[in-house]
Amino acid sequence: MKKSIPISNHFCPQTLFIYGTYKEDGTPNFGLFCWFSYYFDREMGVMACIGGNKLTRDRIHETKVFSANLVTEELLPLADYFGNIEGYSEGKMRVPVETEKGRLLNVPVLAKSPWVFELEVDRSLPLEGGEVLLCKIRNVLAEELLCDETLSLEKRMETIRPVHSIRQSYFRWDGTEFGPWGEPMQKVLNDLKGR
Ligand SMILES: Cc1cc2nc3c(=O)[nH]c(=O)nc-3n(C[C@H](O)[C@H](O)[C@H](O)COP(=O)(O)O)c2cc1C
Numbered sequence: 001m002k003k004s005i006p007i008s009n010h011f012c013p014q015t016l017f018i019y020g021t022y023k024e025d026g027t028p029n030f031g032l033f034c035w036f037s038y039y040f041d042r043e044m045g046v047m048a049c050i051g052g053n054k055l056t057r058d059r060i061h062e063t064k065v066f067s068a069n070l071v072t073e074e075l076l077p078l079a080d081y082f083g084n085i086e087g088y089s090e091g092k093m094r095v096p097v098e099t100e101k102g103r104l105l106n107v108p109v110l111a112k113s114p115w116v117f118e119l120e121v122d123r124s125l126p127l128e129g130g131e132v133l134l135c136k137i138r139n140v141l142a143e144e145l146l147c148d149e150t151l152s153l154e155k156r157m158e159t160i161r162p163v164h165s166i167r168q169s170y171f172r173w174d175g176t177e178f179g180p181w182g183e184p185m186q187k188v189l190n191d192l193k194g195r
Helices: 055-063 076-084 153-160 185-194
Strands: 017-022 028-033 036-041 043-051 065-070 099-101 108-110 115-126 130-142 164-166 169-171 177-180
Touching: 017 055, 017 076, 017 108, 028 055, 028 076, 028 108, 043 055, 043 115, 055 065, 065 108, 076 185, 108 115
Parallel strands: none
Antiparallel strands: 017 028, 017 065, 036 043, 043 130, 065 115, 099 108, 115 130, 164 169, 169 177
16 A cells, blocks of 8 residues: 655665766866766766756866766765765865776766766756756776676676665665765764874
8 A cells, every 4th residue: 555745755776976077176076966867869868967056066067077986885985975075165075085087088087986977968957956967978987897798797786786875874785774874974084084
Protein backbone atom coordinates (compact mmCIF):
# COMPACT_ATOMS: atom_id res chain seq x y z
CA MET A 1 0.00 0.00 0.00
CA LYS A 2 1.36 3.45 -0.89
CA LYS A 3 0.38 6.82 0.50
CA SER A 4 0.80 10.42 -0.70
CA ILE A 5 3.57 12.23 1.18
CA PRO A 6 5.24 15.68 0.96
CA ILE A 7 7.31 16.09 -2.21
CA SER A 8 10.86 14.71 -1.92
CA ASN A 9 13.17 12.16 -3.55
CA HIS A 10 14.21 10.64 -0.23
CA PHE A 11 14.32 6.97 -1.16
CA CYS A 12 15.63 7.48 -4.69
CA PRO A 13 19.43 6.87 -4.64
CA GLN A 14 21.49 9.57 -6.33
CA THR A 15 24.93 9.16 -7.82
CA LEU A 16 27.41 11.83 -6.81
CA PHE A 17 29.80 13.81 -8.99
CA ILE A 18 32.41 16.42 -8.17
CA TYR A 19 32.35 19.23 -10.76
CA GLY A 20 35.68 20.81 -11.55
CA THR A 21 36.18 24.28 -13.02
CA TYR A 22 39.17 26.58 -13.33
CA LYS A 23 39.01 29.86 -11.45
CA GLU A 24 40.03 33.17 -12.99
CA ASP A 25 43.58 32.73 -11.64
CA GLY A 26 43.89 29.33 -13.35
CA THR A 27 43.66 27.24 -10.18
CA PRO A 28 40.96 24.56 -9.79
CA ASN A 29 37.72 24.73 -7.80
CA PHE A 30 35.58 21.69 -7.00
CA GLY A 31 31.95 21.36 -5.83
CA LEU A 32 29.73 18.35 -5.10
CA PHE A 33 26.60 17.64 -7.15
CA CYS A 34 23.91 14.98 -7.45
CA TRP A 35 21.24 16.49 -9.72
CA PHE A 36 22.89 14.93 -12.70
CA SER A 37 21.50 12.71 -15.43
CA TYR A 38 21.56 12.03 -19.16
CA TYR A 39 19.53 12.98 -22.23
CA PHE A 40 19.61 12.12 -25.89
CA ASP A 41 19.95 14.49 -28.85
CA ARG A 42 21.63 12.58 -31.70
CA GLU A 43 24.19 11.49 -29.07
CA MET A 44 24.11 11.06 -25.32
CA GLY A 45 24.39 14.29 -23.36
CA VAL A 46 24.50 15.21 -19.69
CA MET A 47 21.92 17.34 -17.91
CA ALA A 48 22.82 19.02 -14.67
CA CYS A 49 20.89 21.28 -12.34
CA ILE A 50 22.60 23.96 -10.31
CA GLY A 51 20.47 25.62 -7.64
CA GLY A 52 21.32 29.11 -6.40
CA ASN A 53 24.45 31.14 -6.87
CA LYS A 54 27.78 29.43 -6.34
CA LEU A 55 31.29 29.65 -7.63
CA THR A 56 30.92 26.50 -9.77
CA ARG A 57 27.97 28.13 -11.56
CA ASP A 58 29.87 31.39 -12.12
CA ARG A 59 32.86 29.54 -13.52
CA ILE A 60 30.72 27.38 -15.82
CA HIS A 61 29.04 30.55 -17.15
CA GLU A 62 32.43 32.10 -17.77
CA THR A 63 34.24 29.10 -19.31
CA LYS A 64 31.29 27.02 -20.69
CA VAL A 65 33.16 23.85 -19.65
CA PHE A 66 33.53 21.65 -16.57
CA SER A 67 34.46 18.13 -15.51
CA ALA A 68 32.14 15.73 -13.69
CA ASN A 69 34.16 13.28 -11.57
CA LEU A 70 32.41 10.17 -10.22
CA VAL A 71 32.58 10.03 -6.40
CA THR A 72 33.83 6.81 -4.82
CA GLU A 73 34.06 5.72 -1.17
CA GLU A 74 37.73 6.70 -1.23
CA LEU A 75 36.85 10.21 -2.43
CA LEU A 76 33.89 10.73 -0.10
CA PRO A 77 35.55 12.80 2.69
CA LEU A 78 36.86 15.23 0.08
CA ALA A 79 33.56 15.19 -1.84
CA ASP A 80 31.59 15.98 1.33
CA TYR A 81 33.99 18.85 2.01
CA PHE A 82 33.51 20.19 -1.54
CA GLY A 83 29.72 20.01 -1.00
CA ASN A 84 29.65 21.81 2.32
CA ILE A 85 32.30 24.50 1.98
CA GLU A 86 31.46 27.33 -0.41
CA GLY A 87 33.80 28.22 -3.21
CA TYR A 88 33.08 31.87 -2.32
CA SER A 89 34.71 31.33 1.09
CA GLU A 90 38.39 32.09 1.00
CA GLY A 91 40.70 29.10 1.21
CA LYS A 92 38.27 26.32 0.19
CA MET A 93 40.93 24.86 -2.07
CA ARG A 94 43.64 24.79 0.61
CA VAL A 95 43.00 21.04 0.83
CA PRO A 96 45.57 18.74 -0.76
CA VAL A 97 43.99 17.28 -3.90
CA GLU A 98 45.65 15.55 -6.80
CA THR A 99 44.47 17.06 -10.07
CA GLU A 100 45.17 16.66 -13.76
CA LYS A 101 44.06 18.57 -16.83
CA GLY A 102 41.28 17.25 -19.09
CA ARG A 103 42.49 15.62 -22.31
CA LEU A 104 40.12 17.50 -24.61
CA LEU A 105 38.86 20.45 -22.60
CA ASN A 106 40.55 22.93 -20.31
CA VAL A 107 39.01 21.52 -17.13
CA PRO A 108 40.56 20.24 -13.90
CA VAL A 109 40.15 16.50 -13.34
CA LEU A 110 40.51 14.56 -10.07
CA ALA A 111 43.31 12.02 -10.45
CA LYS A 112 41.58 9.63 -8.02
CA SER A 113 38.17 9.53 -9.75
CA PRO A 114 37.80 6.41 -11.90
CA TRP A 115 35.26 7.96 -14.33
CA VAL A 116 35.28 11.54 -15.55
CA PHE A 117 33.15 13.37 -18.10
CA GLU A 118 34.64 16.40 -19.85
CA LEU A 119 31.56 18.55 -20.49
CA GLU A 120 30.81 21.55 -22.65
CA VAL A 121 27.57 23.47 -22.04
CA ASP A 122 25.37 23.38 -25.14
CA ARG A 123 22.31 25.13 -23.71
CA SER A 124 21.50 26.59 -20.35
CA LEU A 125 17.93 27.01 -19.17
CA PRO A 126 17.78 29.70 -16.48
CA LEU A 127 14.99 29.04 -13.97
CA GLU A 128 13.86 31.01 -10.93
CA GLY A 129 16.79 30.53 -8.57
CA GLY A 130 18.28 27.61 -10.41
CA GLU A 131 19.42 26.56 -13.80
CA VAL A 132 19.49 23.42 -15.95
CA LEU A 133 22.55 22.84 -18.10
CA LEU A 134 22.40 20.62 -21.18
CA CYS A 135 25.95 19.53 -21.93
CA LYS A 136 27.80 17.78 -24.74
CA ILE A 137 30.09 15.02 -23.53
CA ARG A 138 33.36 15.88 -25.24
CA ASN A 139 35.39 13.13 -23.61
CA VAL A 140 35.14 10.28 -21.11
CA LEU A 141 38.17 9.35 -19.02
CA ALA A 142 37.91 5.84 -17.56
CA GLU A 143 40.25 3.95 -15.26
CA GLU A 144 41.94 1.17 -17.23
CA LEU A 145 40.48 -1.55 -15.02
CA LEU A 146 36.99 -0.50 -16.14
CA CYS A 147 37.95 -1.25 -19.74
CA ASP A 148 38.99 -4.84 -18.94
CA GLU A 149 36.14 -6.85 -20.45
CA THR A 150 37.52 -10.08 -18.96
CA LEU A 151 36.37 -8.84 -15.54
CA SER A 152 32.68 -9.05 -14.61
CA LEU A 153 30.71 -5.82 -14.21
CA GLU A 154 30.19 -6.73 -10.58
CA LYS A 155 33.94 -7.07 -9.98
CA ARG A 156 34.65 -3.75 -11.67
CA MET A 157 31.96 -1.91 -9.69
CA GLU A 158 33.15 -3.51 -6.46
CA THR A 159 36.62 -2.17 -7.22
CA ILE A 160 35.60 1.44 -7.83
CA ARG A 161 32.74 1.56 -5.26
CA PRO A 162 30.70 4.64 -6.19
CA VAL A 163 28.74 6.33 -3.40
CA HIS A 164 25.01 7.12 -3.31
CA SER A 165 23.23 9.95 -1.57
CA ILE A 166 19.91 8.99 0.03
CA ARG A 167 17.89 11.60 1.92
CA GLN A 168 20.68 13.43 3.77
CA SER A 169 23.06 10.49 4.12
CA TYR A 170 25.75 8.80 2.10
CA PHE A 171 25.58 5.08 1.29
CA ARG A 172 28.37 2.71 0.29
CA TRP A 173 28.21 0.55 -2.83
CA ASP A 174 27.25 -2.47 -0.62
CA GLY A 175 24.18 -0.58 0.58
CA THR A 176 25.39 0.20 4.10
CA GLU A 177 25.21 3.74 5.48
CA PHE A 178 28.46 5.72 5.51
CA GLY A 179 27.15 8.68 7.50
CA PRO A 180 25.12 11.89 7.24
CA TRP A 181 26.05 14.82 5.00
CA GLY A 182 28.71 16.86 6.76
CA GLU A 183 30.27 13.93 8.63
CA PRO A 184 32.85 12.44 6.21
CA MET A 185 34.43 15.89 5.75
CA GLN A 186 35.40 16.04 9.44
CA LYS A 187 38.46 13.97 8.50
CA VAL A 188 39.47 16.61 5.94
CA LEU A 189 38.90 19.43 8.46
CA ASN A 190 40.95 17.62 11.12
CA ASP A 191 43.80 17.02 8.66
CA LEU A 192 43.72 20.74 7.76
CA LYS A 193 43.92 21.70 11.45
CA GLY A 194 46.87 19.35 11.97
CA ARG A 195 48.88 20.83 9.12
C1 LIG B 1 25.37 15.47 -1.23
C2 LIG B 1 25.31 16.84 -1.86
C3 LIG B 1 24.79 16.99 -3.14
C4 LIG B 1 24.70 18.25 -3.74
N1 LIG B 1 24.14 18.37 -4.98
C5 LIG B 1 23.96 19.60 -5.53
C6 LIG B 1 23.32 19.74 -6.81
O1 LIG B 1 22.98 18.77 -7.49
N2 LIG B 1 23.13 21.00 -7.28
C7 LIG B 1 23.53 22.10 -6.59
O2 LIG B 1 23.31 23.23 -7.06
N3 LIG B 1 24.19 22.00 -5.40
C8 LIG B 1 24.41 20.77 -4.86
N4 LIG B 1 25.04 20.65 -3.65
C9 LIG B 1 25.57 21.87 -2.98
C10 LIG B 1 26.94 22.26 -3.53
O3 LIG B 1 27.88 21.21 -3.43
C11 LIG B 1 27.46 23.47 -2.73
O4 LIG B 1 26.66 24.59 -3.08
C12 LIG B 1 28.94 23.78 -2.93
O5 LIG B 1 29.26 24.94 -2.19
C13 LIG B 1 29.29 23.99 -4.40
O6 LIG B 1 30.66 24.30 -4.53
P1 LIG B 1 31.14 25.80 -4.90
O7 LIG B 1 30.56 26.71 -3.83
O8 LIG B 1 32.63 25.72 -4.83
O9 LIG B 1 30.60 26.12 -6.24
C14 LIG B 1 25.15 19.40 -3.05
C15 LIG B 1 25.72 19.25 -1.75
C16 LIG B 1 25.80 17.98 -1.17
C17 LIG B 1 26.38 17.84 0.21
